[in-house]
Amino acid sequence: MPTHDILVAGCGIYGVTAALELHARGHRVAVIDPGPIPHPLAASTDISKAIRAEYGGDEEYTILMEEARPGWLAWNEEFGETLYHEWGITMFTKGEMQPGGYEYESYQLCKRRGHPIERLNADEIRRRFPAWNADLYTDGYFSAHAGWAASGRVVEVLAEKARRVGVGLYAGQTADRLLRDGDRITGVQTREGETFHAGTVVVAMGTWSWLLAPELRSVFKSVGMPVVHLKPANPSLFSPPLFTGWAADVARSGWYGFPYHPQAQVVKVGFHGPGPELHPERDERVVTDEDIRRLRAFLAETFPALADAPVVYTRRCLYCDTFDEHFWIDRHPTLAGLVVAAGGSGHGFKFGPIFGGLIANAVEGKEDGRLRKFRWREAPAGARGQEASRFHG
Numbered sequence: 001m002p003t004h005d006i007l008v009a010g011c012g013i014y015g016v017t018a019a020l021e022l023h024a025r026g027h028r029v030a031v032i033d034p035g036p037i038p039h040p041l042a043a044s045t046d047i048s049k050a051i052r053a054e055y056g057g058d059e060e061y062t063i064l065m066e067e068a069r070p071g072w073l074a075w076n077e078e079f080g081e082t083l084y085h086e087w088g089i090t091m092f093t094k095g096e097m098q099p100g101g102y103e104y105e106s107y108q109l110c111k112r113r114g115h116p117i118e119r120l121n122a123d124e125i126r127r128r129f130p131a132w133n134a135d136l137y138t139d140g141y142f143s144a145h146a147g148w149a150a151s152g153r154v155v156e157v158l159a160e161k162a163r164r165v166g167v168g169l170y171a172g173q174t175a176d177r178l179l180r181d182g183d184r185i186t187g188v189q190t191r192e193g194e195t196f197h198a199g200t201v202v203v204a205m206g207t208w209s210w211l212l213a214p215e216l217r218s219v220f221k222s223v224g225m226p227v228v229h230l231k232p233a234n235p236s237l238f239s240p241p242l243f244t245g246w247a248a249d250v251a252r253s254g255w256y257g258f259p260y261h262p263q264a265q266v267v268k269v270g271f272h273g274p275g276p277e278l279h280p281e282r283d284e285r286v287v288t289d290e291d292i293r294r295l296r297a298f299l300a301e302t303f304p305a306l307a308d309a310p311v312v313y314t315r316r317c318l319y320c321d322t323f324d325e326h327f328w329i330d331r332h333p334t335l336a337g338l339v340v341a342a343g344g345s346g347h348g349f350k351f352g353p354i355f356g357g358l359i360a361n362a363v364e365g366k367e368d369g370r371l372r373k374f375r376w377r378e379a380p381a382g383a384r385g386q387e388a389s390r391f392h393g
C-alpha cells in the first residue's frame with residue numbers, strides 16, 4: 001500500500017467527512033472500512049436521522065447546528081437529490097412545558113436566536129397534527145428549520161465523491177492493530193493482512209473505536225437502541241403537513257421518530273434513552289418482545305392510529321456513548337500521530353456537514369474553540385450523560 005499522510009479508519013459520517021475535508025486541504029488520504037459502504041451495522045447507516053437544533057439550554061450545540069444547516073441545504077444542491085428533508089419537527093409535552101425541561105429551554109433558546117419556531121396548544125395540535133393524542137400532549141412547538149436526513153444514502157454519496165476526487169477508499173479492510181514507533185503511531189495493520197503506513201491515523205470507527213484504541217474503553221460505551229419500522233394503515237395521516245419528525249416528551253420518555261418515509265413506506269420510531277451495553281462484534285443485536293411491548297404501549301397513548309400497525313423491520317443500533325454524551329474529537333494526549341473522531345452518543349449525524357472541518361482542525365492542530373467540548377478528557381466519578389434530549393431513566 002502507498003504511504004498516506006492520513007489514514008482514516010472507519011467510513012461512517014465522521015470518517016467520510018474527515019477524509020473529504022483533509023483531501024480538500026491537500027493531504028494524501030486513505031480510508032479503510034470492513035465494508036460494504038455504508039456498512040449495514042454502522043450507526044450512520046439507516047433510512048433516516050433527525051436533524052434539529054433543539055438542545056435545551058445548551059447553546060453550543062444549537063450554534064453548531066446553525067452552522068451545519070446551510071451545509072445540509074448545500075449537499076442537496078451539490079448532489080442533485082434531497083438528502084435532507086426540511087419538513088420540520090414537532091416537540092410535544094404531556095402538560096405544560098416547564099422551565100428547566102428540554103422542550104421549554106429549547107423553545108426559549110431557539111426563539112431568542114431567531115429560529116422559525118411556533119408554540120402550539122392542545123387545540124392547535126389537534127387541528128394541525130391530528131395523529132397526536134392532544135388530550136394528553138397539550139403543549140409544545142413546531143420548529144421549521146429541522147427535518148430528517150437519508151443517512152445511509154448520505155454516507156453513500158459522500159463515499160462516492162471521496163472516490164471520485166482521489167481519496168483512497170479501501171472497503172474490505174478491517175483495522176486490527178495500530179503500528180507504533182515508540183510514542184508515535186505510524187499506521188495500521190488490518191485483519192486482512194495489509195499494512196497501511198500514515199503520518200496520522202484517525203480512528204473514526206464509531207462504536208468499534210475502543211477495540212482499536214483500548215484506552216477509550218473507560219470513557220466509551222456501546223449501547224444498543226431499538227429502531228422499529230411500522231406500516232400505517234393511513235399514510236397521509238403520518239405525512240407532512242399533518243405529521244413531521246417528532247419527539248414525544250422525549251427527555252422523559254425516550255420516544256422520537258419520523259414521518260412516513262416516501263421510499264421505505266414506513267413510519268420509523270426510535271428510543272433515545274438507556275439501553276443494554278453490548279459488545280460491537282460479539283453480541284447479537286436484537287429488538288426484544290419487551291421492546292415491542294413498550295413501544296405498543298407508547299403508541300396506544302400517543303398515536304392511537306399507529307397502535308396496531310404491523311412491524312415490518314427492527315434493528316438494534318449501537319450508540320457510541322461517551323460518559324458525558326459529548327463527542328470525542330481530539331489528538332491522543334500522549335501518542336503522536338493518533339486522532340480519535342467518534343463518540344456520536346446517539347446525536348451526531350446532524351452535524352455531518354461540519355464534522356469534516358472540526359476533525360481536520362484537530363488533525364492539523366488548528367485552534368478551534370468549538371473543539372473544547374469534544375476534547376480528550378477523564379471521566380470524573382459519578383459522571384452522567386448531558387445530552388439534553390436524552391431520557392436518562
Ligand SMILES: Cc1cc2nc3c(=O)[nH]c(=O)nc-3n(C[C@H](O)[C@H](O)[C@H](O)COP(=O)(O)OP(=O)(O)OC[C@H]3O[C@@H](n4cnc5c(N)ncnc54)[C@H](O)[C@@H]3O)c2cc1C
Binds near residue numbers: 045048049
Ligand atoms: C439508533 C440510532 C439512532 C440515531 N439517531 C440519530 C438522529 O436521529 N440524529 C442524529 O443526529 N444522530 C443520530 N444517531 C447518532 C448518529 O447515527 C451517530 O452519531 C453517527 O452516525 C456516528 O457516526 P460514526 O462515523 O462515528 O460511526 P458509524 O456510522 O458507526 O461508522 C463507523 C464505521 O467504522 C467502521 N469500522 C468498524 N470496525 C472497523 C475496523 N476495525 N476498521 C475500520 N473500520 C471499521 C464501520 O464499518 C463503520 O462504517 C443515532 C444513532 C443510532 C445508533
